[in-house]
Amino acid sequence: MLAMTRADLGKEPTEVAAMFDQVADRYDITNDVLALGQTRAWRKATFRALEPQSDDRILDLAAGTGSSTAPFAAIGAYAVPCDFSLGMLGEGRRRLPSLPFVAGDALALPFADNSFDGVTISFGLRNVADTSAALAEMYRVARPGGRLVICEFSTPSHEAFRTVYLEYLMKALPAVASKVASNPEAYIYLAESIRAWPDQEELSHLIQRAHWSDVQWRNLTGGIVALHRAVKV
Numbered sequence: 001m002l003a004m005t006r007a008d009l010g011k012e013p014t015e016v017a018a019m020f021d022q023v024a025d026r027y028d029i030t031n032d033v034l035a036l037g038q039t040r041a042w043r044k045a046t047f048r049a050l051e052p053q054s055d056d057r058i059l060d061l062a063a064g065t066g067s068s069t070a071p072f073a074a075i076g077a078y079a080v081p082c083d084f085s086l087g088m089l090g091e092g093r094r095r096l097p098s099l100p101f102v103a104g105d106a107l108a109l110p111f112a113d114n115s116f117d118g119v120t121i122s123f124g125l126r127n128v129a130d131t132s133a134a135l136a137e138m139y140r141v142a143r144p145g146g147r148l149v150i151c152e153f154s155t156p157s158h159e160a161f162r163t164v165y166l167e168y169l170m171k172a173l174p175a176v177a178s179k180v181a182s183n184p185e186a187y188i189y190l191a192e193s194i195r196a197w198p199d200q201e202e203l204s205h206l207i208q209r210a211h212w213s214d215v216q217w218r219n220l221t222g223g224i225v226a227l228h229r230a231v232k233v
């Protein structure tokens with residue numbers, strides 16, 4: 001569904017921020033449990049896809065607690081975690097005090113044009129109210145030649161696997177979340193937002209329409225997650 005927005009899922013941007021504020025303290029651990037231990041592999045693939053250099057300036061948008069930013073900082077890049085949930089930023093600052101956390105909205109980024117060599121967003125674009133506007137903002141702040149990598153839940157390509165996965169999403173995930181999460185409702189929203197999100201092909205069209213070039217994607221874990229890459233020419 002290309003035209004899906006937060007409003008369709010019944011959540012305003014302020015409600016999305018408040019929802020992440022509430023889950024911030026247990027976000028990383030819950031994430032790992034619900035992703036059945038795949039988070040580390042997905043982060044590693046995202047890191048490699050961006051091809052970061054140690055002197056790069058990298059924007060990690062919708063960075064939450066900074067877990068998705070840390071691998072870039074670890075190689076010496078100037079990696080900026082940006083998010084609009086003060087709860088997630090606070091938790092991040094407590095755990096990773098060396099990262100330069102910035103409060104900012106993906107739809108009006110507090111950075112100048114052409115500021116970053118690489119822009120990445122992991123499990124965040126789906127939560128932003130206007131996907132195309134966020135892609136345009138990421139394009140604006142990337143320098144010419146700058147790279148984009150989006151890591152996001154997607155659509156498993158194998159039909160039987162897709163059926164089992166959707167069953168997990170709609171039934172097991174909310175049940176497990178009710179045991180481990182601080183706000184189980186957020187994980188019902190997670191399942192619904194994944195189902196409503198564009199598939200691999202549709203998302204690559206949206207990226208192209210935001211003027212990014214050389215758009216490519218590949219599946220991780222059978223398409224549960226997809227990585228989209230593009231360049232600003």
Ligand SMILES: C[S@@+](CC[C@H](N)C(=O)[O-])C[C@H]1O[C@@H](n2cnc3c(N)ncnc32)[C@H](O)[C@@H]1O
Binds near residue numbers: 085088107122128
């Ligand atoms: C699922 S978390 C992902 C966090 C992190 N990137 C990771 O991989 O663990 C999604 C994040 O998107 C943020 N977010 C949603 N809409 C946003 C917006 N318009 N601007 C900035 N951050 C946003 C939320 O606050 C939340 O921290």
